[in-house]
Amino acid sequence: MEELRKKAREALASGAAQVVLGYGKGSGKKARAVFIRKPDQADKLILDDSCVQNLAVYLKKPEVRALGKPAIVSRLPTMRALLQLASENQVAEKDLLVLGVSHDGKLLDLPEFKAMEDYVATAPLELTAEERAELDKIQKLSLDERWRYWQEQFAKCVKCYACRAACPLCYCANCLAECNQPQWLPVPSHQRGNLEWHIIRAMHLAGRCVSCGDCSRACPAGIPLHLLNRKLAEELFRNFKSRAGMSAKGEYALGVFKPEDKENFIK
Amino acid sequence: MAIDKKLLKKESLDQLFSRLKSSGRSILAPVNRGEQIFFEQVNSPGEMAKDYIQTTLSAKGAVFPRCEELFSYRFEAQEVKLEDRKSEPKPTVIFGLRPCDAASFAVLNSVFTWDYQDELFKSRLEKTAVIGLSCKKADEYCFCASVGGGPGETQGSDILLTELSSGNYLAEIVTDKGRDLAALAPELFGPAPAEDKEKNLAAVAKQFELKTLNAKLSQLFDKNQLWVEQSLRCLGCGACAFVCPACVCFDLQDEAGRKGGVRLRCWDSCGFSLFTLHTSGHNPRSVQSQRWRQRLMHKFAYMPERQNFVGCVGCGRCSRLCPADMNLIEHLKEIAENRE
Amino acid sequence: MSEFEPKIIAFVCNWCTYAGADLTGTSRIKYASNVRMVRLPCTGRIDFMLLLKAFDQGADGIIVSGCHPGDCHYTAGNFHARRRWMVFRELLDFIGIDLRRIHFAWISAAEGGKFAEFVNQVTGEIKKLGPYESFQKAMSAGIE
Numbered sequence: 001m002e003e004l005r006k007k008a009r010e011a012l013a014s015g016a017a018q019v020v021l022g023y024g025k026g027s028g029k030k031a032r033a034v035f036i037r038k039p040d041q042a043d044k045l046i047l048d049d050s051c052v053q054n055l056a057v058y059l060k061k062p063e064v065r066a067l068g069k070p071a072i073v074s075r076l077p078t079m080r081a082l083l084q085l086a087s088e089n090q091v092a093e094k095d096l097l098v099l100g101v102s103h104d105g106k107l108l109d110l111p112e113f114k115a116m117e118d119y120v121a122t123a124p125l126e127l128t129a130e131e132r133a134e135l136d137k138i139q140k141l142s143l144d145e146r147w148r149y150w151q152e153q154f155a156k157c158v159k160c161y162a163c164r165a166a167c168p169l170c171y172c173a174n175c176l177a178e179c180n181q182p183q184w185l186p187v188p189s190h191q192r193g194n195l196e197w198h199i200i201r202a203m204h205l206a207g208r209c210v211s212c213g214d215c216s217r218a219c220p221a222g223i224p225l226h227l228l229n230r231k232l233a234e235e236l237f238r239n240f241k242s243r244a245g246m247s248a249k250g251e252y253a254l255g256v257f258k259p260e261d262k263e264n265f266i267k
Numbered sequence: 268m269a270i271d272k273k274l275l276k277k278e279s280l281d282q283l284f285s286r287l288k289s290s291g292r293s294i295l296a297p298v299n300r301g302e303q304i305f306f307e308q309v310n311s312p313g314e315m316a317k318d319y320i321q322t323t324l325s326a327k328g329a330v331f332p333r334c335e336e337l338f339s340y341r342f343e344a345q346e347v348k349l350e351d352r353k354s355e356p357k358p359t360v361i362f363g364l365r366p367c368d369a370a371s372f373a374v375l376n377s378v379f380t381w382d383y384q385d386e387l388f389k390s391r392l393e394k395t396a397v398i399g400l401s402c403k404k405a406d407e408y409c410f411c412a413s414v415g416g417g418p419g420e421t422q423g424s425d426i427l428l429t430e431l432s433s434g435n436y437l438a439e440i441v442t443d444k445g446r447d448l449a450a451l452a453p454e455l456f457g458p459a460p461a462e463d464k465e466k467n468l469a470a471v472a473k474q475f476e477l478k479t480l481n482a483k484l485s486q487l488f489d490k491n492q493l494w495v496e497q498s499l500r501c502l503g504c505g506a507c508a509f510v511c512p513a514c515v516c517f518d519l520q521d522e523a524g525r526k527g528g529v530r531l532r533c534w535d536s537c538g539f540s541l542f543t544l545h546t547s548g549h550n551p552r553s554v555q556s557q558r559w560r561q562r563l564m565h566k567f568a569y570m571p572e573r574q575n576f577v578g579c580v581g582c583g584r585c586s587r588l589c590p591a592d593m594n595l596i597e598h599l600k601e602i603a604e605n606r607e
Numbered sequence: 608m609s610e611f612e613p614k615i616i617a618f619v620c621n622w623c624t625y626a627g628a629d630l631t632g633t634s635r636i637k638y639a640s641n642v643r644m645v646r647l648p649c650t651g652r653i654d655f656m657l658l659l660k661a662f663d664q665g666a667d668g669i670i671v672s673g674c675h676p677g678d679c680h681y682t683a684g685n686f687h688a689r690r691r692w693m694v695f696r697e698l699l700d701f702i703g704i705d706l707r708r709i710h711f712a713w714i715s716a717a718e719g720g721k722f723a724e725f726v727n728q729v730t731g732e733i734k735k736l737g738p739y740e741s742f743q744k745a746m747s748a749g750i751e
Contacts, residue, residue, distance in 0.1 A: 027408070030592050032591065034500075144703070151703075158333055161504060189334055203655055220323060235697040239694075259677065261686070261690060336751070
């Protein structure tokens with residue numbers, strides 16, 4: 001933590017960054033995003049198990065971009081989000097500093113995106129046993145049971161779009177949910193509207209989701225949305241050996257193809 | 268009207284529920300769903316969640332549903348035939364509503380019967396009775412005492428139950444509706460217990476003076492820097508408005524096919540950028556800081572000015588559930604205490 | 608009691624499957640009349656939500672068909688579509704939507720016979736499954 005604060009102070013004092021986007025003490029047991037602009041405020045930065053929010057999400061906000069060049073405290077999911085955003089031309093290497101943090105809280109030296117790519121390439125990206133069990137629990141259910149499970153979950157949805165707001169990759173200024181010519185997605189949170197919203201969001205994130213889990217954390221109704229996105233991330237890896245957020249020049253899995261792509265369901 | 272104080276034994280709840288049900292009423296009560304607690308239809312007290320501070324979503328859906336049909340229409344030859352909504356609201360009892368939530372119905376009512384009488388809302392409100400439950404515990408997010416409420420306030424409840432040390436309840440019968448409910452099972456309501464109600468209530472301290480807050484707010488509309496700083500970490504997600512028992516903004520949507528359609532009313536939030544987007548493309552609240560300002564000013568300045576109601580009951584849900592930890596009380600205190 | 612006649616929506620590409628279906632007709636091959644065709648320029652144009660909207664509007668089954676891989680009129684549209692369908696099917700299956708009600712095929716403009724055979728086979732299977740009631744129930748739920 002002290003290392004991080006020192007690095008933050010230096011970045012601000014030298015003008016390498018105008019704002020440090022990191023974690024500070026929040027209410028209760030939570031951490032919250034802080035936007036440090038003066039070197040003497042760097043002591044507000046904390047780094048512990050409560051620091052899980054994917055801070056890359058704040059690059060969506062014009063008020064944050066207006067603060068100047070950010071130095072972003074980045075755990076693995078944030079690093080992957082930054083690389084994915086870079087591959088989609090949403091962030092440029094020269095426009096930010098990455099204060100990388102390893103899974104055990106050590107400060108990493110990541111002077112440019114290439115260093116971040118190298119770190120991500122060696123990071124454990126496969127599902128943990130717990131994560132696999134979570135997915136398997138649903139996959140093992142029968143078709144009817146799966147339908148009933150998700151219908152129950154989606155019935156809780158109030159269409160607050162917190163999942164969209166919390167996701168760093170949901171940055172479209174004109175989200176499909178807000179298109180009304182045609183009204184592609186129903187607006188109200190009836191069962192149909194909820195089902196179609198979550199299906200569209202999962203598909204639009206397929207190949208782009210970096211598994212940070214903020215969607216589920218943000219959902220006020222406690223719907224395990226991360227399962228939808230994680231399931232598709234696993235399928236994309238299984239079928240196309242592709243993962244999001246590995247490289248600033250990565251390819252969008254659903255925007256490319258190989259003539260040899262194999263499936264077993266087309267007659 | 269004086270409040271009748273009675274004793275309701277804990278073991279009488281089963282009987283009370285079955286009397287309520289056989290009178291044709293449905294009962295909404297807090298139910299555990301995983302880590303969340305929602306208001307759902309129940310048949311017996313055993314289904315209810317126990318030992319919690321506040322539910323995840325509020326009970327405002329009972330009078331202002333998440334998605335409600337206003338009317339339907341059919342296309343016949345060259346004509347459009349309108350049809351009234353088919354179902355009548357069913358008489359409902361909300362059981363276990365906290366005093367903060369109970370107070371929110373008056374706030375909703377102040378909007379829905381302001382310059383236009385919303386018949387649908389009124390008929391639902393009229394058919395809804397509240398058996399409230401005082402709070403024995405509070406957490407750091409509760410601030411009912413700062414907005415004119417309290418853990419044992421009776422306002423908004425038709426009957427307010429306070430759990431006593433014996434596990435039985437002090438039942439305060441507040442309104443005529445409450446008297447009607449008690450009359451369904453008069454033998455269950457015994458003579459008032461001697462125990463002091465206050466001893467069984469959570470301690471919720473006042474964190475700011477409403478009058479001070481109001482006076483300061485009216486000076487702060489143009490202070491953009493304040494609103495930008497306060498809302499930097501806000502994600503604009505809309506969760507706060509949707510869990511809030513006092514938020515009333517709604518959207519109207521027509522959903523039609525070839526043969527006809529339906530007009531629906533559904534919840535909306537001023538936190539969305541789409542909320543004030545004009546057809547021309549201009550958006551008077553194009554950044555989150557302006558929308559954050561709107562949220563605070565609407566609830567704590569405009570509503571008190573125009574409707575004599577604070578648009579907030581201090582339930583704390585917005586702060587508990589905010590994914591960015593905006594924590595409303597902190598911002599309100601900052602304004603009430605520090606701002607010139 | 609009359610037999611259940613499923614409603615099946617077919618999303619087909621203009622250059623191959625639609626022309627193939629035309630050939631089925633001009634060859635006077637009889638096939639089940641349950642299919643309503645939606646013609647698109649290419650399978651690559653098929654938004655995955657169109658399939659969902661078909662169920663939304665009351666379809667009991669869906670057919671998706673286009674040019675064989677390598678023969679797309681627009682060179683690569685069907686390659687993109689194939690990837691999209693691989694992912695979409697996994698999501699639908701995970702959520703509990705009945706994949707036995709969605710059938711994919713590559714049917715060229717010369718395969719009039721294959722089109723008839725395919726439609727008959729799909730219609731037979733959907734008939735056995737019955738109307739998609741669980742989905743329809745969800746479509747009208749949640750409105751007070």
